[in-house]
Amino acid sequence: MAPSMFRSALILGLMGAIGPFAIDIYLPALPQISSDLNASVTTTQLTLTAFFFTFGLSQMVYGPLSDQIGRKRPLLMGLTIFVSGSILSAFAPTIELLIAARFLQGIGAAAVMVLPRAIIRDIFTGYQATKMMAMVMLVISVSPMFAPLAGTLLMSLGGWRFLFYFLAGAAVLAMALVQFGFPETLKPEQRVKVSGKSLWQGTLTLVRDPFFMGLTLIGGCGMASFFVFIANASFVYTGYFGLTMVEFSIAFAVNAVGFFGSSQVAAYLGYKYGMTRIISLAVTGFALVELSLLALTLAGLGSLPVLVLFLFLGNACLGLVIPSAMVLALEDHGDIAGLASSLGGTIQMVTGGLMIVAASPFFDGTAMPLVGAITFCAVAAFVLLKVLNVGRPRLTATETA
Numbered sequence: 001m002a003p004s005m006f007r008s009a010l011i012l013g014l015m016g017a018i019g020p021f022a023i024d025i026y027l028p029a030l031p032q033i034s035s036d037l038n039a040s041v042t043t044t045q046l047t048l049t050a051f052f053f054t055f056g057l058s059q060m061v062y063g064p065l066s067d068q069i070g071r072k073r074p075l076l077m078g079l080t081i082f083v084s085g086s087i088l089s090a091f092a093p094t095i096e097l098l099i100a101a102r103f104l105q106g107i108g109a110a111a112v113m114v115l116p117r118a119i120i121r122d123i124f125t126g127y128q129a130t131k132m133m134a135m136v137m138l139v140i141s142v143s144p145m146f147a148p149l150a151g152t153l154l155m156s157l158g159g160w161r162f163l164f165y166f167l168a169g170a171a172v173l174a175m176a177l178v179q180f181g182f183p184e185t186l187k188p189e190q191r192v193k194v195s196g197k198s199l200w201q202g203t204l205t206l207v208r209d210p211f212f213m214g215l216t217l218i219g220g221c222g223m224a225s226f227f228v229f230i231a232n233a234s235f236v237y238t239g240y241f242g243l244t245m246v247e248f249s250i251a252f253a254v255n256a257v258g259f260f261g262s263s264q265v266a267a268y269l270g271y272k273y274g275m276t277r278i279i280s281l282a283v284t285g286f287a288l289v290e291l292s293l294l295a296l297t298l299a300g301l302g303s304l305p306v307l308v309l310f311l312f313l314g315n316a317c318l319g320l321v322i323p324s325a326m327v328l329a330l331e332d333h334g335d336i337a338g339l340a341s342s343l344g345g346t347i348q349m350v351t352g353g354l355m356i357v358a359a360s361p362f363f364d365g366t367a368m369p370l371v372g373a374i375t376f377c378a379v380a381a382f383v384l385l386k387v388l389n390v391g392r393p394r395l396t397a398t399e400t401a
Contacts, residue, residue: 008123011182012116013136015075015174018082019055019109022167023048024147027234027252028245029160036160039095042360045231047095047102049356052227054106056349059114063342064202068194070186071115071122075178078111082171090164105167110345112174117341121330122185148249155245192336202336206343214388215329216344218283220351221381222318222325225290227352228359228373229255229311236367241304251308258312262319275324282320283385289314290371290378297371307367314378321381 026048034044058078066074085105092098120132154162192198206212237248269278293310296302326344333340359373 008119008182009132009136011177012119014177015112016116016136018079018167018171018174019113021147021170022082022086022105022109023051023230024252025151025154025163025167026160027148027230028151028248029155029163030234031238032155032160033095033098037095037098041235041363043095045356045360046099048227048231049353050099050103051106051109052349052353052356054103055110055113056346056353058107058110059342059345059349061342062111063114063118063345064194064199064339066115066118066186067192067336067339070184070188070191071119072178072182072184075111075115076175078108078115079171079175079178080108081105082108082112083168083175084108086164086168086171090161090168108171113349114341114345117326117330117345119185120327121341122190146253148252149246152245152249199339202339203343205336206333206340209332210388212329212333212340212344214384215279215325216347217351217384217388218279218381219322219325219329219344220348221377221384222286222322223348224352224355225314225318225374225377228355228370228377231356231360232363232370235363235365236370237304240366243304251304254308255311255315258314258316259319262316263323264319266320266323269320270324275328279321279324279328280385282317283381286314286317286321287378287382289317290375294371294375297368302367302371307371311374314374 030044033039033047034041037044062074062078082105085101085103085108088101089098089105092101116136120136123132151163154166158165233252234248237243237251238245243251266278289310293302293307293314296306296310329344330340355373355377359369362369362372
């Protein structure tokens, strides 16, 4: 028997938080790592890029594998790899070896990103799935509020290497939750034998579905804006605005509040007005907010309070977009939910990693490159919304009840 919605959301959220936590807890350490390992800012950011790429690409393995053998074994496999990568990161003597260890860590973290979405699709659909996704996102989104502050505290106890021992311990706890606290949700009769032909056919089905691809790419633009912020925030807030690590953690948490706060009403608004309408309005709002922030920054008015306020508003818009887009993209593909979740996650993560690479050469220590890159992501999401006609009516209250 499947656990209750609350218990499911708590367990899946705690597992899903491992990947974001491995990013956010690490942010206060970036300047120190750059100094300790004698690496440039751009090279140090590659520790994030390497994580993002494998975090995204490896999802293409876990999803189809889980469609064939169930969800629990791939989860345990991924968590084991994550523990290994975390321990190697803790011992890395050079920036090159740290990049390689983060590469391995990302491979493991992919499992706890893609498989909770497939598990939700196993148990729920429609409005219930969106409600469940929002509850999971609430648990996951709490981590950005506390992770940088926790990272600052842990660094005071044992330096930046201690962060990776903590992450390894968190993954071991997650393994115990998977093994003893959660049943297998994909019944044997529902499993699909994986072959090169079935993967190819399933992938073709997904990429030829403009609705799936449109929602996935819009979500990818939202994720890319997060990744650019994550890669540059500690340098901008501490280096340009002169914040302490604790002050940076608080400013970073404000953005998380905007996202998870709005994500909690996404299911209700989608039920009442239709998910696609809410996505359309929120993407439009995201673009308008970030264009306004860009204009203010170009005019020399991009102070710290202005930056924090407009990023808060932009993330509030994304809180309505990302959970709904994830659910809606999978709605018509329940028979290949693992593959669909994998492909969607891969596209979104790789998009985010590419945006970091594209934006890095423009980083000059000021907020302007950060604001420009986030605005680019917002405008791209709006263009995709209009070109692919994702905002057409679909899944109204009657259909999802």
